[in-house]
Amino acid sequence: xxxxxxxxxxxxxxxxxxxxxxxxxxxxxxxxxxxxxxxxxxxxxxxxxxxxxxxxxxxxxxxxxxxxxxxxxxxxxxxxxxxxxxxxxxxxxxxxxxxxxxxxxxxxxxxxxxxxxxxxxxxxxxxxxxxxxxxxxxxxxxxxxxxxxxxxxxxxxxxxxxxxxxxxxxxxxxxxxxxxxxxxxxxxxxxxxxxxxxxxxxxxxxxxxxxxxxxxxxxxxxxxxxxxxxxxxxxxxxxxxxxxxxxxxxxxxxxxxxxxxxxxxxxxxxxxxxxxxxxxxxxxxxxxxxxxxxxxxxxxxxxxxxxxxxxxxxxxxxxxxxxxxxxxxxxxxxxxxxxxxxxxxxxxxxxxxxxxxxxxxxxxxxxxxxxxxxxxxxxxxxxxxxxxxxxxxxxxxxxxxxxxxxxxxxxxxxxxxxxxxxxxxxxxxxxxxxxxxxxxxxxxxxxxxxxxxxxxxxxxxxxxxxxxxxxxxxxxxxxxxxxxxxxxxxxxxxxxxxxxxxxxxxxxxxxxxxxxxxxxxxxxxxxxxxxxxxxxxxxxxxxxxxxxxxxxxxxxxxxxxxxxxxxxxxxxxxxxxxxxxxxxxxxxxxxxxxxxxxxxxxxxxxxxxxxxxxxxxx
Numbered sequence: 365x366x367x368x369x370x371x372x373x374x375x376x377x378x379x380x381x382x383x384x385x386x387x388x389x390x391x392x393x394x395x396x397x398x399x400x401x402x403x404x405x406x407x408x409x410x411x412x413x414x415x416x417x418x419x420x421x422x423x424x425x426x427x428x429x430x431x432x433x434x435x436x437x438x439x440x441x442x443x444x445x446x447x448x449x450x451x452x453x454x455x456x457x458x459x460x461x462x463x464x465x466x467x468x469x470x471x472x473x474x475x476x477x478x479x480x481x482x483x484x485x486x487x488x489x490x491x492x493x494x495x496x497x498x499x500x501x502x503x504x505x506x507x508x509x510x511x512x513x514x515x516x517x518x519x520x521x522x523x524x525x526x527x528x529x530x531x532x533x534x535x536x537x538x539x540x541x542x543x544x545x546x547x548x549x550x551x552x553x554x555x556x557x558x559x560x561x562x563x564x565x566x567x568x569x570x571x572x573x574x575x576x577x578x579x580x581x582x583x584x585x586x587x588x589x590x591x592x593x594x595x596x597x598x599x600x601x602x603x604x605x606x607x608x609x610x611x612x613x614x615x616x617x618x619x620x621x622x623x624x625x626x627x628x629x630x631x632x633x634x635x636x637x638x639x640x641x642x643x644x645x646x647x648x649x650x651x652x653x654x655x656x657x658x659x660x661x662x663x664x665x666x667x668x669x670x671x672x673x674x675x676x677x678x679x680x681x682x683x684x685x686x687x688x689x690x691x692x693x694x695x696x697x698x699x700x701x702x703x704x705x706x707x708x709x710x711x712x713x714x715x716x717x718x719x720x721x722x723x724x725x726x727x728x729x730x731x732x733x734x735x736x737x738x739x740x741x742x743x744x745x746x747x748x749x750x751x752x753x754x755x756x757x758x759x760x761x762x763x764x765x766x767x768x769x770x771x772x773x774x775x776x777x778x779x780x781x782x783x784x785x786x787x788x789x790x791x792x793x794x795x796x797x798x799x800x801x802x803x804x805x806x807x808x809x810x811x812x813x814x815x816x817x818x819x820x821x822x823x824x825x826x827x828x829x830x831x832x833x834x835x836x837x838x839x840x841x842x843x844x845x846x847x848x849x850x851x852x853x854x855x856x857x858x859x860x861x862x863x864x865x866x867x868x869x870x871x872x873x874x875x876x877x878x879x880x881x882x883x884x885x886x887x888x889x890x891x892x893x894x895x896x897x898x899x900x901x902x903x904x905x906x907x908x909x910x911x912x913x914x915x916x917x918x919x920x921x922x923x924x925x926x927x928x929x930x931x932x933x934x935x936x937x938x939x940x941x942x943x944x945x946x947x948x949x950x951x952x953x954x955x956x957x958x959x960x961x962x963x964x965x966x967x968x969x970x971x972x973x974x975x976x977x978x979x980x981x982x
Contacts, residue, residue, distance in 0.1 A: 393669025394515020400674035401681045401770070408682030415682045432597065440672075440679045441751055446593060446607035448668045448676070448747070449540065452510050453611020454661050456537040459530055461616040461657075462947070467806045473726050474531055477714045477735075478538030481742055482506040484710035485702035492698035501695060501756040501765055503550060505702035507543035509746035509773065510536045511673050516741060516777045520784045525799055525976065526962075528734040535711065535742060537608075543748045544605040551755040552600050559599035566592045571613050578652035585656070604751070616657035618947040621940075623653040625869040673747070680750040683766050695761055699745070699768030704775050708739030733787045733798035740783055743776035745769045796979035808960040810945035813861050817935075819890050822852045822859030828957055828977050830970075831861040833943045835951040836878060836897040837871035837904055844952045845898045847970055854971070857978060862894060864939040865951050873904035876927070878936045880909040883926035889916045 408415045419437040426432075434442070459465045489505035492498070513536065517524045566588055573584045589610050596603035630646040651659060715735045719727045728735050746769060753765040787795055813820070813829055830851065834841040852860055864881075866874030877897050884893035896912045897904065906927075913923040926932065946955070954961040954970065956977055961970065 393511060393673060394518065396670050396674045397511055397515065397677050400677035404678045404680070404682040405685075407678075408684050412682075412684035415684075419679050419682075437679045437754075440676055441754065442597070442602050442604050443593075444672045445676055445747070445751070446604050447664050448511070448672050449544070449604055449607035450611045451607075451661060451665050451668050452537060452540060453608040454614055454616075454657050455611075456533060457612050457614055458616040458657055458661075459533060462618065463530055465530070465534060469726070470729055470806070471534065473715060473718050473728055474534035475538050476718055477711045477738075478535040479542070480710040480714040481508075481535060481707050481739070482539050482542060485706035488702040488706040489698040492694045492701075496694075497757075497761050498695040498698065501699075501753060501761075503543065503546045504699055504745070504749050504752045504756065504765055504769070505706070506546065506752075507539045507745065507748035508536050508707070508742045509744050509748070510540065511669065512746050512773055512777070513741045513744045516744065516780055520781055524737070524784055525730075525734075527800055528730050528738060531728065531730050531734065532738050532741065535738060537612075540748060541608055541612075543752070544602070544608055547748075547752060547755065548601040548605055551752065552602070554600050556599045559595050560601065563592055563595035563599055563601075566595055567609065567613075570610060574613065574615060574656070578648065581656070602751075602755075611660075614655075614657045614660060616655045619653045619655075619949045621944055621949065623649075624949065627653045628869040676747065676750075680754065681766065681770065683763050683770070693761075693764040693768075695757075696764045696768035696771070699749070699765060700772045700775070703743040703745050703772035704779070705743075707743040707776075708736065711739035711742055712736050728801065731798045731801035733783075733795075734800065737780060737783055737787070737799075740776060741780040743779075744773045746773050793979045796976055800976070800980050807958040808946060809942075809955045809958040811942040812958065819862045819885065819894075820859055821861075821891060823856055824859065826859035827857040828855075828974050829859050829861060830974065831863060831955040831958075833863050833865040833939070833946075833948050833951055833953045835865055835867050835871055835874045836881070836894075837874040837901055838867065838951045839901065840950075841952045842898050842901055844954075845895070851970060851974065855974070855978075858974060863942065864936045865943045865948060865953075866936065866940070867951060875933075875936070876906065876909065877904045879927055879932045880912070880923075882932035882935055883923050884913065884916065884918060886926055887918050887922065889918060892916050 404415075420435045422433065422435050423439060424431060424433040460471075465471055485505040486502055489502055490499075493502070510533075513532065514529065517529060517532070570585065570588045570592060573581055573588055576584060589606065592610065593603045593606045596606055627646070627649040630642070630649040634642040634646045712735055715728050730738070749769045750766065753762060753769065757765050787798060790798060809831060813831060815824060832841075832844070834844075851858055864878040866878050868875050881890055881893045881897060884890055893912060893916060896915070900908065900912070909927065910920065910924065913920055943953075947960075956970075956973055961973055
């Protein structure tokens with residue numbers, strides 16, 4: 365719900381960035397995860413036998429001749445955690461399709477950093493465990509825990525910009541994917557080739573099903589995803605990998621305007637005739653306008669953050685603390701140093717080397733502090749590390765490995781928070797450049813600002829350009845209107861551009877109001893008419909528009925002729941086309957220096973985004 369402060373300013377926007385929503389859930393989920401770890405430790409130390417007996421309880425499931433004889437811990441680790449990796453894969457795919465990583469060159473450096481960030485820790489671990497029982501656990505040192513790491517970054521708050529989180533997410537997905545492949549290859553004692561080939565065929569079906577119409581795609585996709593999990597289980601490979609590969613195969617896109625208009629039509633038909641058939645059609649059209657990626661994230665993200673990952677921690681983090689755990693074992697020390705030292709050194713060194721050897725053509729999407737901070741937070745193990753530890757070890761060695769994982773997670777998180785707290789002490793401009801760098805971001809705006817045709821407020825030579833796609837009858841646009849005026853009044857380095865996006869399927873007067881603004885613009889009064897229209901959204905009929913023209917002292921005959929003529933309808937259609945090509949689905953949508961602003965559109969949030977842009981522009 366949107367509220368207004370005493371000045372009438374909106375304190376929330378109509379939309380929140382998917383990445384921000386993802387991170388907000390991760391922050392709260394991290395608290396639940398920490399509580400589950402604490403509860404597991406207490407449980408294991410109060411009654412170690414009871415803890416193990418509970419989680420090793422057999423829970424077989426049989427359907428005819430097909431059976432899965434797994435214990436409770438395995439159902440959590442290989443069953444429920446599949447949904448966690450599904451969510452990770454979905455968010456990564458969203459960034460590949462819609463975020464900064466849609467420019468594939470930007471993938472090279474974080475992917476290389478992710479691979480180096482696995483290889484170096486493994487080498488450090490092997491330096492301590494090149495022989496003996498610890499050798500088999502080398503892969504424990506590979507993978508960062510996404511849930512814990514993003515949770516710690518959320519605790520750091522505004523000290524860590526979203527761009528750093530995007531860079532991190534790419535690194536995390538790389539080592540999650542490689543680690544799950546390692547589980548499949550190195551920690552599978554016997555592979556059933558026929559079942560594995562069946563899994564490959566089923567996954568090809570998953571990829572093909574994404575091209576089906578929405579009505580038939582959903583059940584087919586669900587059945588194939590479940591079959592993929594079952595065939596991987598039958599093959600002897602840990603089926604948890606199914607979640608990540610299905611998530612990565614699920615594309616993300618901005619809802620198309622024609623699909624949204626069709627959904628609106630269906631809802632109106634239901635309003636006129638509320639029948640079960642029309643209700644089903646409206647529901648189908650509404651859901652079908654969103655990408656499968658968005659729908660699946662909405663369905664599973666909170667459940668994985670607040671239920672599945674904490675349950676995983678409860679099942680795996682319990683260690684009976686005794687002398688064998690508190691002593692410095694080679695396994696525990698190797699894991700600890702691999703993460704706390706190996707990860708940050710590998711991520712930072714790889715980023716520096718690639719930037720130098722490519723002469724700057726390949727560089728991080730963040731600044732040096734962003735890279736170092738990404739390295740320190742990448743030193744947080746948990747989920748995949750414990751999965752591998754459970755496969756590699758038993759008895760005292762398993763306890764030592766778990767102790768090393770928990771110690772590394774705690775220390776890496778503390779180092780990261782201290783690091784970002786120190787960076788926050790730097791002067792604003794130095795801090796912004798250290799965190800974000802000065803590199804160009806990918807352009808989201810299909811057509812750049814053209815002073816010869818666009819409506820512009822503010823100085824022509826402004827450092828920052830804010831473009832808004834708006835609808836004169838949209839209440840969200842009205843709430844954002846004072847924000848634009850205050851931004852320009854507060855800073856002469858900003859220019860503001862208005863582009864039309866009348867949502868005629870929900871706002872019947874929006875098109876005529878846009879033509880009225882253009883007609884007034886022909887007489888040099890676009891901005892006064894713009895402000896009048898937004899201030900009087902409840903009166904945008906023809907008579908009201910003529911009243912506003914008279915208030916502004918316009919030539920009424922010329923205004924009426926322009927208002928009903930074809931010239932400005934074409935001009936507005938060009939703005940609508942540019943909105944479609946820029947992936948704009950609703951109003952208001954803002955672009956700051958050609959980059960889409962995701963998140964709330966109130967004055968403090970937009971001012972913060974603009975201030976950040978100003979600090980990183982030369």
